[in-house]
Amino acid sequence: MFAAAHREFQVGVVFRAGLAAAKSWEHCGEVVQARQEQEKDAAIATTIAAVLAQLQQPKQGIAETAQPWIVEFGKHHPPGFKGTFDVQVAEDWITRLEKIFNILECPFERKAQMVIYKIEGEADRWWKNTELVLQANGTLITWEVFKDQFFLKYFPRSMTDEKEAKFLTIKQAMNKPFDKYLVRYIKLFRNSTYL
Structure with missing residues (x-):
């Protein structure tokens, strides 16, 4: 036990x-x-x-390196763009900026920064919203991306189609000089997708 x-x-x-x-x-x-x-x-x-x-x-890299380019860009008196829905004004604005870029031999990655600096008013409000959408989608803002968005906004497809139709039907009038016909032909040619 x-x-x-x-x-x-x-x-x-x-x-x-x-x-x-x-x-x-x-x-x-x-x-x-x-x-x-x-x-x-x-x-x-x-x-x-x-x-x-x-x-x-302090953000040094981009801001410090962009500043000299913006100063040089400003010396050429680039026009601002306020959001005019006039295809010719919008096209002339882009053309003028591209001429300045060529003179400056501007690096590809700086072009969008400098152009965005020159948009004002309604165009600036449009761009801020567009930029937010692009960034949310992870899209890098380049000159080509800016131009694509700009053309979508300020070159409505209906207007482009209208100019293209005019191009396809252009004829030289008998009583008008060839020079005027050629100028009109070249302006309309830029909008044609057929050539």
Whole structure:
């Protein structure tokens, strides 16, 4: 009886020790999990601090390198564009800017920055909205992207179709000089998709 009681006592001790060990392991698991969460929180906090520090630093790269180009661009008195829905005015504006870019030998990546600097009024409001949509779609704003958007807005398809129809039906009048016919032909030619 004593042996049975002793064995029962030993089993109880072993059982309680096992239970304590299990609780200890459970506690260790909780400690490990808490430590992992703290490490993860610390990593997130470090990343956020680094991003905030980067955002608070003055933007040097683009702003500093763009400034000399904008100064040179300004010396050529580029016209502003206010959003006129006149195809000829819009086309002349783009043509004038491209001439300035050619004279300056302007790098491709600077053109859009300088043009955006020259849009005003209604055109500026249009561009701010367009730019937000492009950025939300992850589109890099280049000169070609700007021109595509500009032409969509200020060269409505109906107007382009109308000019193209005029081009396809142009004839030299008998009583008008060839020079005038040629000038009209060249203006309409630019809008033709057939050539």
